[in-house]
Amino acid sequence: MSFKHSFIIGVTRLRKEPGSVASFDLSGQLSDLKLSSSYVEEVELIEVDGIAESVHGGILVTGRIMTTWKGECRRCLGLASGIMEIPVRELYERVESGADVFSEGDTYTYSGDVIDLSEMVKDQVLLDLPLAPLCTEECKGLCASCGAELNTGLCGCDNQPIDLRWGALDVLTDEDR
Ligand SMILES: [Zn+2]
Numbered sequence: 783m784s785f786k787h788s789f790i791i792g793v794t795r796l797r798k799e800p801g802s803v804a805s806f807d808l809s810g811q812l813s814d815l816k817l818s819s820s821y822v823e824e825v826e827l828i829e830v831d832g833i834a835e836s837v838h839g840g841i842l843v844t845g846r847i848m849t850t851w852k853g854e855c856r857r858c859l860g861l862a863s864g865i866m867e868i869p870v871r872e873l874y875e876r877v878e879s880g881a882d883v884f885s886e887g888d889t890y891t892y893s894g895d896v897i898d899l900s901e902m903v904k905d906q907v908l909l910d911l912p913l914a915p916l917c918t919e920e921c922k923g924l925c926a927s928c929g930a931e932l933n934t935g936l937c938g939c940d941n942q943p944i945d946l947r948w949g950a951l952d953v954l955t956d957e958d959r
C-alpha cells in the first residue's frame with residue numbers, strides 16, 4: 783500500500799533555525815489499532831496535520847489526528863462507527879543515531895533529520911478509541927427476554943426494556959457535548 787508509513791516530517795531546516803516553524807499535512811495508514819471493543823481498520827486513512835516548531839530541547843509538534851473508528855455497539859452488538867479528532871502536542875527530543883530510541887513519559891525521540899510520527903499517532907488513537915461504543919445514542923439494544931433487536935421493531939415481549947428516564951439522560955449527555 784503506497785500510503786503506508788507516511789507520517790514523516792523533515793526537520794533539517796527546523797534544526798538549523800531555532801524558533802522556526804513548519805506546517806505539515808500528512809495522511810497514511812497504520813495496523814494494530816485495535817481494542818477489544820473498537821478499532822481503526824488497516825485500510826482507513828489517518829490524517830495528521832499541524833505545525834512543527836524548533837524549540838529549546840527539541841521539536842514541538844502541535845496538531846490534530848483525524849480518522850474513523852469502528853466497533854461493536856454495547857447495546858445491540860451491531861456496527862458502531864464514528865469520527866475521531868484528537869488534538870496533539872508532543873515534544874520530540876533528538877538522540878544520536880544508534881542510541882536507543884526511548885519514550886520517556888510524554889516525550890518522544892528522533893534521530894537524524896526526520897521525525898516519524900507513527901508511534902505517537904498509534905499511541906494517541908489507541909487512547910482515544912471508545913471502550914464502550916454505541917451505534918447511536920438512541921440505540922434501543924436487545925430485548926432482555928428474547929434477544930430481539932429492538933431498533934428494528936418491538937418483539938412483543940411483556941417487559942418494557944427501555945427506561946424512558948435513561949433515554950432522557952442520553953439526550954442530556956448528548957447536548958452537553
Ligand atoms: Zn446499537
Ligand SMILES: [Zn+2]
Pocket residue numbers: 925926927928929930937938939
Ligand atoms: Zn423480546
